[in-house]
Amino acid sequence: MNTIIISRKVAKSQSCKVLKYKALITCTSIFFSLVSFSQVKDTTSVNQLDEVLVSAVRVTTKTPVSFSNLGKKEIKFRNLGQDIPILMNYLPSVVTTSDAGNGVGYTGIRVRGSDATRVNVTINGIPYNDSESHGTFWVNMPDFASSVESLQLQRGVGTSTNGAGAFGASLNMLTDNFAKDSSGEISNSLGSFNTRKHTVKFSTGLMNDHFEIAGRLSAIKSDGFIDRGASDLKSYFLQGTYVGKTTLIKALVFGGTEKTYQSWNGIDGETLKNDRTFNSAGAFTDEQGNARFYDNETDNYQQDHSQLLWNEKISDNWSTNFALHYTKGKGFYENYKEDADFADYGLQSVGAITTTDLVRQKWLENDFYGTTFSANYKDEKLDVIFGGGWNKYEGDHFGKVIWARNASQSELGDRYYDDYANKTDGNVFAKANYQITEKLSLFGDLQYRSVNYKANGVQPTLVDDTFNFFNPKTGLTFTINSGNSVYLSYARANREPNRSDYEGGNVKSEKLNDFELGWRYLAEKVQFNTNVYYMAYKDQLILTGGLDDVGAPIRSNSEKSYRLGLEVDATIALTDQLIIRPNFTLSANKNTDLAVEGQNYGTTDIAYSPSIIAGNILVYTPIENLHISWLQKFVGEQYMNNIELPAAKLADYFVNDLNVVYTFKPKTIFKEIVLTGLMNNFLDKKYVSNGYMYDIYPYYYPQAGINFLVGMTLKF
Template sequence: MQLLKKSVTLGALCFLPIVLSAQEQPKDSVKQIEEVLISGVRAKEKNPIPFTNVSKAQIAPRNLGQDIPILLNYLPSVVTTTDAGAGIGYTYMRVRGSDGSRINVTLNGIPFNDSESQGTFFVNLPDFASSLESIQLQRGVGTSTSGAGAFGASLNLQTKASQQNGYADISNSIGSFSTRKHTLAFGTGLHNNFEMNARVSKIESDGYIDRASSNLFGYYFDANYITKNTIIKAIAFGGKEKTYQSWNGLEDEEKLRNDRTYNSVGQYTDEFGNIQFYGNETDNYWQNHFQLHWNQKLTSKWQSNVALHYTLGKGYFEQYREDEAFADYLLPDFGSNTTTDLVRKRWLDNDFFGTTFSLNYKTPNTDVIIGGAANKYQGKHYGEVVWTQFYVPNTNRYYDNFGNKNDVNFYTKASQQVGKLNVFADLQYRMVFYQANSIKFNDVNDTFRFFNPKAGITYTLNTASSIYGYFGIANKEPRRDDYENGSIKPERLQDFELGYKFRNNKAFVNINAFYMRYKDQLVATGALNDVGSPVFENSGKSYRLGLEIESSIKVTEKIMVQPNVTVSTNKNEDFYFQRDGVLTNLGNTNIAYSPNLIIGNNITFAPIKALQISFLTKFVGEQYMGNIDAEKSVLPDYTTSDLNINYEWKINKGIKSIVFSGLINNIFDRVYESNGYFYTYDDDFSNPPAITTIEGVGFYPQAGINFLAGINLRF
């Protein structure tokens, strides 16, 4: 489930510089100042941190409507899944086995994770990939950032950079499951220090799963003032989504074999005993982001950035419920009837606002950044009954709760080159103040203070290769759902990374070993709560130990291969579980949703300059959906392959170019499930009763072979 937020920022005015010059700036200088906007959260080449950069040119060929997690599917250690089965709607990603609530996501350095659930919901930003300049995925603790702690990865997205020349783009794509994407974008180019860019997008899809439809609208706008030493960017973006829920998956083994698209969400039995489906079992959210960035080059060595941000989010999901008690909804009984079928809406109304700031001192050998953030979240949670089978109630709120969170952090990052040795240090102090109430827990008023140090070294062996070592500590507070489930201990992670990098004009190789040591890690139990979100519990001591190999090799002038592989072991230590009424130490067990083997590859063939053909393959090894190594909880391994073709026809007569794109997903029509759930409960079947532990599972089927095809006209 997604929480919508809103954000605004108060500035650290001491960092606001005076506008120096009104002359236009060379393109390279503009790029240099713009980099300050993301320098506070991104890793640099000499930092001892495993990361992958993805440019807008790499995103474009596959950007035909699928969400950002799916576009990043082939990066190292990444596993993706989608509720609707075809990459549009609610999509998710895990990195090194850690789910989206443990992946810190920032947009231009501004936190995107929802403050309470700590999840990320790209369904609220339809077609956002069309307005991105670049993406960086850091694996592990990485560098200090704003928002929730990074326990698996950090994902930073940078929106459009300055465009020197004006342009207009019209993009349309169609595909399987009645998928349609329409995008209109334009930019004025830089004239007299001013520039504007805008985009509107519409995406619709029926989804692979029955009734798992998506109706999405997205937009982006920026207005920029650019001089020799100053860039001021005002950015607004957001979206509106309506998706039919498909979070139940499939528990019925017979249907999993013969009716894989079956969706039980919204199912009910009418008065004649017939199975029906409620037509509006939907998720409805609106989310709007506003950012104001001021980047300033103070001298040849000093640059600064300050940002104000505000995110406004509001929405609800609607549900049909059978045989609910009037009393549970604060409603009067209807005569002798104490229960009723009803329709309810559960609302989230959130505001998120604050400031981020940084001051950067940079010379050829020294790079120091001092920065921080102060952000505030205000959330309202309430539910309404809009219909019962006996009467339509007046405005009725059967619960009315809140969650407020203040998040303040300060950091200092330093990188110093001494001969062939680069020394990196990163110190962050973070304070979190959380107040909340709920129908499931008593009033909360908690304060967390975290010190998150990181340090490492990089040693240059020669012009092409280097080795590095890194140690970092991260701490993270519980989520709102964790309070509801009774798992309220903060988590602590010690991350060790050791790697080797090789780069020349024909090849890049990064071999990285990691050991992530957790205390009180919140691991997914495999179960879902009543709104389809994973349930987590503190597992005591646990660890992830693995090896990542990422490479890009230019085989010939026309052939490029980009293989990556992750081999890991992921264990809970001395894991306790109550089976058949007896608390038992199961010893070391596998952490849920953590495959031991992940392999990706991209083979790109460019027979001529205008044509690019890519064959992409992903293998995800067997994984457990729970933490007790139950045979029933196994999610089988799977392999999928995609074929992507991109051809650009340059015209330069009114129309600059026409780009034709085609994407065949799962080209070998594999039958697979990329996600699922596992739950247990105690029951008795004997007299006298004996407690017996019952196990249940469900799976999320993904689409077989399907396609997307698009055409882009650029003026």
């Protein structure tokens, strides 16, 4: 299992303009017209076609890559409203956090110490990371876990994929498979902090052996552990599927809206001791001198995705995948600003008055569209995939003042800044596994990626860069016997800076050489994976510990740095009823000869990179339909900056969750009723999982103590 990191929203979203959208619809209708000639009744050979949709970016045990899979059954046991990162918390090398403290709203994940801006995420093989910030904003897709069939987390560089390079991990998700039989599902859950989730799902099953329509509607609300850390989230998922003997076509639309009260300010050490839930966002003093909080200090966003996926099995050896996609994103942050300078908002002074209280909105309106494609040839010895993608991002950034105590010469609808960004990202790759002998296989992977990024900001031209990256990968897997195999691999990765990196001044693209050595053991009752990695970076963009004015992490280049670690995970069946799944990571994460503002600090720990991460899941099944899981997570101490200030150290923490799932099949209209209970942090550990530095002063994000969620799912 594995890790990822999430960072703050700074330039979310994606999509395309109306003409391009019409073109996409036209292409869609053409594809369905072509497929209509393929009338076949036998669907038995297409049961696995869904998995082929992500075969271009996924790996198996034949590939010399460290990875973890998470299936639908494992996901649904704890899917009571918390975000996908929280559901992945117990994978190896993963550290998660939540702004609101309870796993709803803005959540984050790091893998091997790398934040979300450096973790590649794809949905059905299509890039999801924001093109400008490189971040992944799960809050834009609430309850997406309810529509995920499976996910795979590849640690390290992994294999070639679409979108930005993977510098800590890559995560690919496959959405729901088609269903042969009709079904319906109603899920409701509630819990601490007034958290509740409501989900409705349906599937028509295969109509005339060929067509299925399936969908989902979800609503999640929570007050959050942190004061005013509220979330109001809604989402939808609609999928149409055509199934033929050798053909699978899916047309999907999904998305969501979110409104979250901002909770990314954190709290200082003194407040942490006395008032863990305090939130300073929206605080101001009115004209009578009363301390108040602005009631709409919120983040508001809507993101809508369209995907057309076509998998064709041409012969026993050849299959192809082709996809078109379009994403539209639009939303804003709203802030109350006290004593704001007129000049910062393009306003003139009013006599001797040069400042005013005001309410501003910082808008993002973006389009992302493109295509991905691959062809796979497979025989007894050779498995080769040729693929690639072309994607275009068009983004607008603008600000409005919607209220001011002294409005100066402003007019309704004026913009105090109006910026743009265009990014084109194309790549082609070829990767193959070749069985040299019965025991030895060779893996090779070559990718060429070209990126052009243009944007303006405070400067007339913030960035106008073109990058051409060549990313080779190779490795060997040696099968010792039926239960043991070892592998060795090397991978090269390059990636461009993000928008906020350019806003910070001179910045360089980063480079990585990743070496991995692993051993896999498989027996009847034991599965064991161990992996040693050495990741050598040039100009790694490390987190400095600081945040910008919208809560996005500030990064800077570290000329030389590395991550050296050991990852171990296992599944052990102690009895027929009792299984344990331990994992741990031991690592050294170092900057070499780090220089900050002209001062050399020598070798230091990389920020947000604990040297020990451990997890364990103990699963007890006393009877077939009752599952009891005890989940444990330990994260060692870590620094919030790169110069090892004592004040910047986050203490280690150890948390325990309890998950109970009972399923029964009543003789009623319902096929199945599932009762789920989740008690998070049941030992009531007062801990902090994340924070930042304001100069030399630490600020913290405290997480909730003991809290619970309970749910019921009715299937019919």
